[in-house]
Structures are given as structure tokens and as C-alpha cells.
Amino acid sequence: NAGVTQTPKFRVLKTGQSMTLLCAQDMNHEYMYWYRQDPGMGLRLIHYSVGEGTTAKGEVPDGYNVSRLKKQNFLLGLESAAPSQTSVYFCARILRLAGGVGEQFFGPGTRLTVL
Amino acid sequence: AQKVTQAQTEISVVEKEDVTLDCVYETRDTTYYLFWYKQPPSGELVFLIRRNSFDEQNEISGRYSWNFQKSTSSFNFTITASQVVDSAVYFCAPSPANQAGTALIFGKGTTLSVSS
Numbered sequence: 001n002a003g004v005t006q007t008p009k010f011r012v013l014k015t016g017q018s019m020t021l022l023c024a025q026d027m028n029h030e031y032m033y034w035y036r037q038d039p040g041m042g043l044r045l046i047h048y049s050v051g052e053g054t055t056a057k058g059e060v061p062d063g064y065n066v067s068r069l070k071k072q073n074f075l076l077g078l079e080s081a082a083p084s085q086t087s088v089y090f091c092a093r094i095l096r097l098a099g100g101v102g103e104q105f106f107g108p109g110t111r112l113t114v115l
Numbered sequence: 116a117q118k119v120t121q122a123q124t125e126i127s128v129v130e131k132e133d134v135t136l137d138c139v140y141e142t143r144d145t146t147y148y149l150f151w152y153k154q155p156p157s158g159e160l161v162f163l164i165r166r167n168s169f170d171e172q173n174e175i176s177g178r179y180s181w182n183f184q185k186s187t188s189s190f191n192f193t194i195t196a197s198q199v200v201d202s203a204v205y206f207c208a209p210s211p212a213n214q215a216g217t218a219l220i221f222g223k224g225t226t227l228s229v230s231s
Contacts, residue, residue, distance in 0.1 A: 033218055041224075042119075102165070
């Protein structure tokens with residue numbers, strides 16, 4: 001257990017529906033991330049947060065919004081789901097070491113299908 | 116701009132063979148970190164190793180070893196005496212040290228299949 005939980009594990013949506021993915025960490029890490037993974041691809045960064053109340057865009061932010069109201073939780077929202085958002089979504093937290101970057105710990109993933 | 120290349124899409128070996136996974140990271144940054152992650156068929160991402168760009172000393176940990184050469188931007192990962200349980204997708208994932216958020220940049224991955 002990497003100390004990161006994701007809810008839900010699976011979800012099927014119809015085009016145009018909205019939903020929120022929840023990521024929760026049981027540590028006190030500042031940095032949290034949302035990635036998506038498509039077949040044959042590595043993970044791509046959607047949004048990230050460097051602390052409570054702060055978020056920033058990653059490589060593929062369009063169609064998503066995020067919020068970090070509490071340090072432990074990082075929410076990813078889809079306002080109007082599209083089939084192109086069918087993917088596996090991973091949340092991660094990172095331990096930022098003094099003078100360096102520690103490893104990222106990933107949640108188990110959420111498999112989302114948009115019909 | 117940074118670019119991560121894992122040229123090997125798929126590798127198949129027989130158990131007990133040694134296998135090397137290649138990764139090339141092209142960047143103008145002088146300071147960065149390099150990670151390898153494993154994704155078994157169950158889907159979770161498992162951290163394997165972390166190195167920084169200042170340390171080119173090769174290391175061995177059990178059946179794993181890695182070879183980092185900054186001059187050629189290569190960060191290769193070797194599994195000695197492979198086992199069926201090593202079957203997974205392996206990702207090379209650099210992280211620029213000075214980038215806001217310090218997110219990982221993932222390669223497309225190499226699928227390793229180990230048969231008995």
C-alpha cells in the first residue's frame with residue numbers, strides 16, 4: 001500500500017455526464033498529481049498540486065478540473081465526459097527530499113470508460 | 116524540451132536469461148532525477164530505483180542493476196537471471212529537478228515477457 005487511495009476503482013459514464021475522482025493520502029505530503037494512462041503509452045500529467053489550495057496544469061489538462069481544499073485530498077473532475085477521456089487515472093503523492101526529489105507513490109488507479 | 120525514449124517496445128526472454136532495458140533522456144538540464152517503475156499485469160505502479168544526474172556510479176541491488184551514462188543520456192536497467200514474475204511493463208521516468216511540481220516524464224514503456 002503506497003498510502004494513496006483512489007475512489008472509485010471503476011466507472012462507466014455516458015458522454016456528457018460529469019463525475020469526480022477522489023484521491024486521498026495518509027501522509028502529510030505537499031505534492032500530489034493526477035496522471036492518465038492510455039494503451040501503449042506511459043503516464044501523462046493532467047494536473048498537480050504543490051500544496052493545499054494550489055493547483056497547476058500539466059501536459060494534458062483540457063477537459064479536467066481539480067481542487068485541493070484539504071492537504072490529504074486531491075479531486076479530479078470531469079465536467080462533461082467525452083469518449084477521449086476513457087483511460088486509467090492514477091493519483092500520486094511525492095516525498096520531496098531536502099535538495100532533491102523522492103519517489104512518487106501511486107494509487108491503484110481508476111479505470112474510466114466513457115461511452 | 117525534454118524527450119524520453121524507450122526504443123524497445125517488447126522484449127521476450129526465457130527464464131534465467133539476463134535482460135537490459137534501454138532508456139535515453141534528452142535534456143538541456145544539468146540537474147535531474149531518473150526513476151524506473153514497474154507495472155505488472157495487475158496494473159499498479161511499483162517504484163524500483165531513483166538516481167540523480169550527479170551520480171554516474173553503477174549500482175547493483177539483488178538481481179537489478181543500472182548503468183547511467185550522462186554523456187550519452189542513457190539510463191539502462193538490467194535484470195539478471197530473469198524470472199516469470201518479472202513480466203511487466205517497465206517505465207523510465209525522469210524528473211527535472213528545477214521544474215515546478217517536479218512531475219515525472221514517462222517513457223512509453225517496455226513490455227517484458229519472461230517465459231518458463
